[in-house]
Each structure stands twice: as C-alpha cells, then as structure tokens.
Amino acid sequence: MSELKRTGYQNFGSFFTESVEVLISKAVSKDYTPPLKPFQTHDILAGLCDSQPLGKGARELFLIDFTKWTFLNHGAFGGVCKPAHVEATRWRLHCETQPLTFLDRELFPQLVRVIKELGSFINASPKDLVFLPNATTGLNTVIKSCDLGPCDVMYMLDIGYGSVKKMAQASALYSTHSSPADVEELPTSSTPQVVMGHVDFPISGPDQIIEIVAQTMPQNTKLAVFDAVTSNTALVLPMKQLVELCKSRGIPVLIDAAHAPGQLPVDLHELNADYYVANCHKWLACPRGSAFMWVHPDRQSKIRPLVISHGSGCGFTSDFIWDGCRDYAPFLGVSSALGMWQALGFDRCRTYCQNLLRDAVDLLTTAWRSRTLAPPEMCANMALIALPEKLAEAAEQYILRASSLHSDNAVSGSASDHALHLQEVSGDGVEDVARDGVEDKTRDGVKDVTSRQIPWTGAATSTDAKLVQDILHHRFCIECPVKCIQGILYVRVSVQIYNEMGDYQKLGKAIKEVLRAL
Ligand SMILES: Cc1ncc(COP(=O)(O)O)c(C=O)c1O
Numbered sequence: 001m002s003e004l005k006r007t008g009y010q011n012f013g014s015f016f017t018e019s020v021e022v023l024i025s026k027a028v029s030k031d032y033t034p035p036l037k038p039f040q041t042h043d044i045l046a047g048l049c050d051s052q053p054l055g056k057g058a059r060e061l062f063l064i065d066f067t068k069w070t071f072l073n074h075g076a077f078g079g080v081c082k083p084a085h086v087e088a089t090r091w092r093l094h095c096e097t098q099p100l101t102f103l104d105r106e107l108f109p110q111l112v113r114v115i116k117e118l119g120s121f122i123n124a125s126p127k128d129l130v131f132l133p134n135a136t137t138g139l140n141t142v143i144k145s146c147d148l149g150p151c152d153v154m155y156m157l158d159i160g161y162g163s164v165k166k167m168a169q170a171s172a173l174y175s176t177h178s179s180p181a182d183v184e185e186l187p188t189s190s191t192p193q194v195v196m197g198h199v200d201f202p203i204s205g206p207d208q209i210i211e212i213v214a215q216t217m218p219q220n221t222k223l224a225v226f227d228a229v230t231s232n233t234a235l236v237l238p239m240k241q242l243v244e245l246c247k248s249r250g251i252p253v254l255i256d257a258a259h260a261p262g263q264l265p266v267d268l269h270e271l272n273a274d275y276y277v278a279n280c281h282k283w284l285a286c287p288r289g290s291a292f293m294w295v296h297p298d299r300q301s302k303i304r305p306l307v308i309s310h311g312s313g314c315g316f317t318s319d320f321i322w323d324g325c326r327d328y329a330p331f332l333g334v335s336s337a338l339g340m341w342q343a344l345g346f347d348r349c350r351t352y353c354q355n356l357l358r359d360a361v362d363l364l365t366t367a368w369r370s371r372t373l374a375p376p377e378m379c380a381n382m383a384l385i386a387l388p389e390k391l392a393e394a395a396e397q398y399i400l401r402a403s404s405l406h407s408d409n410a411v412s413g414s415a416s417d418h419a420l421h422l423q424e425v426s427g428d429g430v431e432d433v434a435r436d437g438v439e440d441k442t443r444d445g446v447k448d449v450t451s452r453q454i455p456w457t458g459a460a461t462s463t464d465a466k467l468v469q470d471i472l473h474h475r476f477c478i479e480c481p482v483k484c485i486q487g488i489l490y491v492r493v494s495v496q497i498y499n500e501m502g503d504y505q506k507l508g509k510a511i512k513e514v515l516r517a518l
Contacts, residue, residue, distance in 0.1 A: 012314035016105045021315040023109055027116045027126045034116070035109040038102075039090055044083045044336050050345035054352045055500035061340065062285070062498050070506045072480040074283070074496040075234065075259065075382050080333075081285035083340045088287040088333030095329070107328060111321055114335050118280075118292060121338050122261060124268040129294050130320035131331045135258035136163065137306065138277030138293040142254050143167045143223065145303045148192035152222040157212070157237075158196040159230045161256055165194045168223075195221070199233075201456050201486055205375050206238035213245060221251045228278075229259035232483055234382035234492055235374050236264065243273045252299070258282060258291075262341070263380045265350075268294050275299065283381065285496075286337040287330035293320070344497070353381045353495040360493060360504035361385060361449065367508045371449040373490055384483060384490040386454070387511065390518060391489055392464035395471055398517035458487035465489055468514070476510040 011019035018026075026032050052058065059066045064079050071079070095102040111131065119126040132138050143164070148154055154168040169191045197216040199209070217224060224246050229236050239255060246253040254275040260266055262283025268276055276294040280286035295303050300316040311318030341349065357379060364385050365371055373384035388394075462484045469482040481492045493504065 012311040048343035074494040078282040084333040084337035087336035088329040091329040122266040228257035289330040
C-alpha cells in the first residue's frame with residue numbers, strides 16, 4: 001500500500017506520475033535512478049560483444065532479407081536492428097496487457113530514461129532533447145517556430161534536403177490561408193525569401209562549402225539550415241565550421257542531421273548549434289518513427305510544438321513528450337539499439353564501414369574507370385560513384401532486348417516486367433569485375449579518384465537514373481539508388497555493418513551485364 005498517497009496534480013505529468021519537468025530534472029542529477037523496466041530485456045543484447053563478426057556475420061542482427069536482396073541503400077530509410085525491434089515489440093505487448101498501467105503510470109519515466117541514454121550517446125543534456133517521430137517533424141517545428149515573415153531570409157545550400165525550402169514557403173500559408181497546393185504559386189512577396197548557395201561539381205573539399213556559404217549567406221538571414229550529410233549527394237558538410245560562421249554573424253543555425261547519428265560521431269555540446277534535428281531510424285537502426293530534436297537552452301522558450309496537447313506551455317520536455325495517444329514503442333526501442341552499438345563498439349563499426357567504403361569505391365571506380373562525386377574526406381558511410389558513360393544508352397538497349405524476348409512470347413508489360421522476364425531467360429553468366437590498375441594520387445592512403453579526367457557534366461536524365469535503378473532492383477535484386485547530377489549518372493552506395501565486398505562486386509557485375517547490351 002506504500003504507493004497509495006494523497007497527492008495533488010502538479011504541472012504536467014500523467015495523473016499518476018511526477019511532473020514531466022521534475023522527471024527530466026531528476027534525470028540530469030547525479031543520483032538519478034532509472035526506473036526498472038516492467039519486463040526482462042537482458043536476453044536482447046546477450047552474447048553481443050566487440051568481437052561479433054561484421055559483414056555477413058552481422059546480418060543476423062537485422063531483419064532485411066539478405067537471402068534475396070543485395071542491400072546497398074541503408075541511407076534511404078534505414079533498416080531496424082533486431083535488438084531495437086524486439087524491445088519495441090515487447091513494449092507494445094506490455095502496453096496491451098494493461099494499457100492504463102503503461103500509458104498512465106510507466107510511460108513518462110521510461111521515456112525520460114531513454115532520453116537520458118540518448119543524451120549520453122550524443123553528449124547532450126536530457127533537458128535539451130525531445131523525441132519526435134521523424135526529422136521532417138523536427139525541421140517543420142523549428143522553421144515554423146522561427147516565424148519567417150515575407151521579408152525574412154532563410155538560407156540553405158542548393159544540395160540541401162528538398163522539402164526544407166517548401167517548409168519555409170509554407171510558413172507563409174498560415175498567414176495567407178492559402179492551401180498547401182499553392183506553396184510554389186504564392187507571390188514571392190508573400191513568402192519568406194529562401195536564398196540558396198549554389199554548389200557546383202567538382203568540389204575540392206569542405207573548405208569550398210565554407211567559402212560558398214561565407215560569400216552567399218545574406219547578413220539579414222533569420223535562419224540558416226545545413227545538412228550534416230546531404231541526402232542526394234551524400235556529402236559530409238563541415239558542421240563545426242558552418243556553425244561557427246553563423247555564430248560569428250549572429251545568425252541562428254539549424255542542423256538537419258537526419259543522416260548523422262550512427263554514421264558520424266555526434267557531440268552536441270561541442271557543436272553548440274542553435275537547433276539540431278536527427279533521425280534514430282536511419283543509421284542508428286532504431287525502429288521507424290524515432291527521431292529527436294535538440295534545442296539550445298537559450299532558444300527553447302520560442303519553440304512551439306506542431307501538435308498542441310496537455311503539456312503545452314509547461315516546459316520544453318512537457319511540450320513534446322506527449323502529442324496524444326499513439327504508439328510510443330519506437331522511442332523505447334532506441335535503448336536496445338544504443339546498447340547494440342555500445343556492445344559492438346561504435347568506433348569499431350565506423351572503422352569497418354569506412355574501410356569497406358574505401359575498398360568498394362576503389363573496386364567500382366577502377367572497374368568503371370570513373371570517380372566519386374566527392375573527395376574521400378567528405379564521405380562517411382555513403383559515396384556517389386559515377387557510372388560508365390554509356391550506361392544510359394545500354395540500359396535502353398537492355399530493356400529493348402528484354403522487351404523483344406518478351407514480345408516473342410506474346411506478352412506485353414511494363415519495363416520492370418520486361419526486366420523480370422530477362423531474369424528468367426538470361427541466367428547468371430557474368431564475369432568478375434575488371435580491374436585495370438589505374439593509378440591515382442593518394443591522400444592519407446585513401447585513393448582520391450575525384451581528380452580523374454572525365455567530364456563533370458553529361459546528357460543523362462533522371463528518367464535514365466530511374467531505369468537503371470529499376471533494372472538493378474528487378475533484374476538483379478540489388479537495392480541501390482541511382483542519381484543524376486549535372487547530367488551524369490551515379491550510384492549512391494551505402495555501407496552498413498551487414499555489408500561486405502561481395503555486395504559491391506555484385507553491383508559491378510550487374511552494371512557490366514547491362515553494358516553488354518550495347
Ligand atoms: C538530409 C535529410 N533531411 C531530412 C530527411 C527526412 O527524414 P524523415 O523522412 O525521417 O523525416 C532526410 C531523409 O532521408 C534527409 O536525408
């Protein structure tokens with residue numbers, strides 16, 4: 001009966017747990033005792049250690065069907081690791097055994113526990129950190145809270161995430177009552193001005209990015225937004241220097257770090273940005289629907305949640321911890337994902353991925369006599385590798401060939417049907433990727449292939465890119481995005497701990513087979 005006390009309701013919390021602001025304050029104190037989990041989780045990480053084999057040996061830690069797929073696109077939507085998935089599933093089951101016990105009495109202390117665990121991983125105070133379902137929600141929250149008016153400037157680079165520009169433009173909708181479909185048609189006088197620094201390729205290195213920003217960011221910028229790692233071009237941007245540049249000009253800076261945690265070491269205290277938004281469900285391999293927003297203490301009072309609920313106005317954590325009744329299990333699953341990375345050794349995993357990326361780049365650029373879009377120091381777990389020049393033409397021929405084989409059998413269908421059909425008739429007679437031993441200058445032992453004398457502009461289109469990606473997907477069961485940048489086709493390869501050289505060899509063989517159609 002010791003839990004039965006006659007206490008009143010104070011500030012925002014559940015009716016039956018302490019105020020959320022008290023919970024979060026306790027989490028920063030030295031004698032914080034995390035709440036016990038209502039079920040065992042020790043088995044989830046049992047046996048995981050820093051000698052766990054990576055590559056094929058790490059595949060048992062993920063749910064992706066590696067028996068069918070060569071998965072080179074972790075960068076798109078991530079892929080959950082088993083420990084996090086199992087923990088989230090257990091929380092869901094636990095919730096349903098007595099929803100009131102979980103939602104009313106256990107949820108907030110448990111969420112605060114995981115916020116604290118995440119804070120330790122990224123060197124941030126739990127008080128400055130809130131969970132959100134995805135990076136998009138965080139970006140919208142910050143941009144909308146900045147109240148960009150018609151004369152205000154938001155600055156970004158033109159390699160930044162596509163929807164961010166729309167977010168700034170849409171902030172004008174709330175004052176003009178236009179419908180979202182009108183975003184791009186609004187008179188420019190009624191929307192905030194989005195100034196974009198132009199990044200042209202080739203790019204020599206991070207200093208070039210700083211130079212572009214220094215020269216093109218207007219002094220009256222109300223908010224600058226930078227990707228930690230760009231999406232389409234997979235460039236690691238020089239965050240620290242960009243934050244310092246903005247601070248030196250008094251410009252608030254939002255870091256869109258959707259790709260950073262799990263791919264790069266994150267130290268938010270050291271970075272000292274104004275706003276930082278990131279996904280857990282991408283490179284940390286957490287359950288889908290887990291992301292976070294960090295806001296500098298000086299900026300928190302101006303940040304408003306997109307969804308107003310009971311905690312509104314009661315403090316930063318209270319504002320965001322509850323946005324209505326829904327599934328909070330993805331956030332709780334973050335705990336076991338962090339446990340997994342710690343057990344495997346986060347630095348060891350990073351080194352594995354970096355080395356594998358370097359070897360994959362070496363293999364494919366040599367085979368295709370091509371180059372990467374960015375110099376090695378601007379790559380983490382992803383790189384864009386230029387595809388052979390004649391590939392767009394070859395892909396067309398490849399489909400035509402498949403199509404004629406198909407029509408011989410009097411069956412019609414889409415390009416992907418044709419590609420599938422070819423799979424049935426062509427067998428797997430591909431040779432090893434050719435290696436021509438081209439010498440390139442090295443930078444700290446990493447081959448710099450960006451200097452190769454091949455064109456930086458071409459005539460390929462995004463339709464060509466889609467066709468090649470479709471062929472890889474349907475014909476070869478290779479999931480790898482193809483991008484068209486300045487008229488050149490590139491594959492954007494990802495490296496996660498479950499990948500190994502054989503995956504990139506398969507990609508090389510697949511492209512070689514398509515080229516044979518010429
Ligand atoms: C740079 C960047 N920002 C934002 C996002 C959006 O992430 P989400 O869809 O999880 O909100 C992405 C997604 O890939 C991204 O690459």
